[in-house]
Amino acid sequence: MDQTFLGGVFSETLEGGRAGADVELLPAGIGARTPDGETFVIPYRDCQVEMGGYNGRMVFCRNADRSLTIFCDAPKFPKALSLAAAGTLDDQLAIGHKKRRGESRRAFLFGTICLTAILLFIVAGYFGIRFGARSAVLALPVSIDAQIGDAAMESMDLGGPKVRDDVVVGAMQSIVDRIAPAAAVEGIDFRVHVVESAQINAFALPGGNMVVYTGLIQNASSPEQIAGVLSHEMAHATLRHGIQRIGQSLGIWAGISLLVGDVSGLTGAAVDLMQVASVNSYSRTHENEADAEGVRMLHAAEIDPSAMADFFEHLEEEEGDVPGIFAWISTHPDHASRIASVRAQLAGLPPVQYRPIDIDWGEVRKRIDKNIDTSIDNSDVPEKN
Amino acid sequence: MHHQLLAQPAMSIAKLTLQAGESVTCEVGAMIAMSSGFTVETTSRSRGGGGGITKGLKRMFSGENFFLNHFTSTAPNQTLWIGPGLLGDIMHYPMTGGTLIVQGSSWLASAIGIEIDATWQGLGKALFSGEGMFWVKCSGQGDLFLNSFGSIYPVDVNGEYVVDTGHIVAFEDTLNFKIGKAGSSLIGSVLGGEGLVCKFSGQGKLYCQSHNPPSFGQLLGPKLKAR
CATH class of the missing domain: 2.30.29.30 (Pleckstrin-homology domain (PH domain)/Phosphotyrosine-binding domain (PTB))
Incomplete structure (x- = not known):
């Protein structure tokens, strides 16, 4: 047919x-x-x-x-x-x-190899940019941290008036000064500002500006517990987590342009970003790093690091009573596992004779608990935006 | 249908003269001017044929429009002027029952006896041929009009022939091509500015364009002011 x-x-x-x-x-x-x-x-x-x-x-x-x-x-x-x-x-x-069939197989193999190469290139590019941004910002001098941190400090809303009581501010500064020699990075000048606010919080800006809220002092039962929180915040500054966040947010090219000296244009953007970064949580990795580094600094400064875990537990117990006020805890999620990892790190530390923190803790608490308004100087408090 | 190609090759337009009852299918937006004796119908299917949404979507993937415009003459000697969106040449290809593979966006118009479809060229070719992911497949009988960026020149291939990527307008389905390097080494090919090329084999007609939009865009883009 x-x-x-x-x-x-x-x-x-x-x-x-x-x-x-x-x-x-x-x-x-x-x-x-x-x-x-x-x-x-x-x-x-x-x-x-x-x-x-x-x-x-x-x-x-x-x-x-x-x-x-x-x-x-x-x-x-x-x-x-x-x-x-x-x-x-x-x-x-x-x-x-x-x-x-041979040509078809070769074409399929070629196409598959090309597709795999493209996917690998995309993945490698993503991690390359992340790693590159981190490396670029870490290559910057520490003076850049201070430049950004000081500018952010001047313009940000601290959430309350500054406390000018020399006993209170001096006590907090002396805690920080005791820990500071153990910092991993030289050249950071830690300066403490105490702010009147009920929130139980403290933070450190890049370059060393630190803010301690009176709510934190009122809720701590010993200066060592304050030292635990402050060492954690100091670790964020010494490990340059803030500047790393800026690097990740502004991208690798921003880091490179900072590196080659074009600071002016990017500083403004970095300051804006830092204001948000200081009140928002860091990444889980950064928090864990800051915990570990904080414990190391406390141990090196011969301050009992177990106070850090004690304070975490204290806040965890109290949190249920007054939700929302425990800002430090709320920006540091999953504290149960953090307490466990701090305790685990403590167990591995070499034995050392801890020395008490030499401040008049009773007087500090008295002045905080007293009508604190009488010792407040509002003269240079920035206006709220 | 009688046709006349004018102002070739830089700013070509096609003048089509249709008798009563004759139809032509054009790319959306191709019409420049026409006599008053035309009815215009816009659909996603071929005139009198199948297709519909699926073929419309396939055409979109190949760089053409979802819709087709069908111009039907209702009186004798009606003229329709058509032209491409970019500057360049127009070619006429009389189809006699075979299939022509056309680069995406080069199809301009065709007689109603020609089926317009999209075809996948394979991953390797899609990535490196310098053309779109899909090609337009024209099959049937009648007049076919294609456009290019730059002028079009035909090549009779009988054996092997090499074309730089991005310069193919169309080729007959009796030809096949592979992506390869221009020189003996890939580094030499890249340094020589040719990089990858399309190596044709078989017997049939191949139509190339003297320029291509991406190269022109790369020259022009850096000189344009930011908005």
């Missing part, structure tokens, strides 16, 4: 050398009939078969001198051709199929 497929023909006798055609498998050979009615036949015995074309599945049947080519890419054509030619063209068709 004759079969007809859609295909085409190449012949020098055709205008343009090519025409679409109905391809027929005749008893005498492969026939092609163009829309103009011209017919061409290639006997099966003279037929040279090749596979190719756009999709690689097209069958080209050429005559002996290759002056005539009939082609067809119908999916059923190869099998029909094999049957019509009584198997005489099977070897050539098999070679064509094998070649096509």
Whole structure:
């Protein structure tokens, strides 16, 4: 039975050398009939078969001198051709199929390798930028931290008036001064500002400005517990977590432009960002790092680090009574696991004779608990935005 | 349908003259001017044929429009002027029943006997051919009009032929191409400014464009002022 497929023909006798055609498998050979009615036949015995074309599945049947080519890419054509030619063209068709399958496999492999390479490039780029930003900002001198931190301190809303009582401020400063020699980075000048506010919180800006809220002092039962919180906040400054956050937020190019000295344009953006960063939580990694570094600093300063974990536990117990006021805890999530990791770190520390903090804690608490308004100086408190 | 290509190759336009009852399908926005004796129908399917939403979406992936405009003449000797969006050439290809593979966005107009579809070119070719992810597949019989950026030149391939990526306008489906390097080494190819090329093999007609929009954009872009 004759079969007809859609295909085409190449012949020098055709205008343009090519025409679409109905391809027929005749008893005498492969026939092609163009829309103009011209017919061409290639006997099966003279037929040279090749596979190719756009999709690689097209069958080209050429005559002996290759002056005539009939082609067809119908999916059923190869099998029909094999049957019509009584198997005489099977070897050539098999070679064509094998070649096509080989090319198809190579193309698939090539495509898969390319896709994998692109995905790897994207992932590597993401981590490269993150690592690059961290490296770039850590390469900056510490003086940049102070520049950004001082500017942020001047312009930010501290949430209450500054306390000017020399006993209170002096006590907090002496705690910080006791810990400061154990800092991992030199050149940070820690300066304590005490702010009247019920919130139990403290934070350190890049470069050493520290803010301690009176609520924290009122809720601590010993100066060592205050030292625990302050050492954690000092660790954020010494480990340069704030400046790293700026680097991650502004991108690696901002870090590089800071590195090459173009500080002016980026400082403003960094200050804005730092104001938000100081009141929002750091990443979990940074918090854990600050805990560990805080414990190390306390131990090096011969202050009992267990007070840090004690204060965490105290706050955790009290938190249920006055939710929302424990800002320090609320910005430091998952404190149960943090307490556990601090306790674990304490167990591994070498034994040392801890020395008490030499401040008049009773007088500090008395002045805080007393009507503190009498000792407040509002003269240089920035206006709220 | 009688056609005339004018102002070639830089700012080509095509003047089509249709008799009563004849139709032509054009890319959306291709019409520049026309006689008053045309009815215009906008659909996502071929005139009198299948398609619809699926083919419309496939056309969009290939860089063409979801919709097609069908112009049907209601009177004798009605003229329709069409042109591409970018400067460049227009070519006429008389289809006689075969298939022509066209780069995305180069299809301009065709007779109603021609089916317009999209076809995937494979991941490797999609990434490195300098063309779109999909190609436009034109098959059937009748007049086909394609446009390019720059002028179009035809090449009769019988064996092998090399074209730089981004310079293919169309090729007959009897041709196949692979992505390869221009020189013997990849580094040499890149340093020579050619990088990867399309290596054609088989027998058939290949149509190339003298320029391509991405290269022009790369030259022009840095000189433009920011908004």
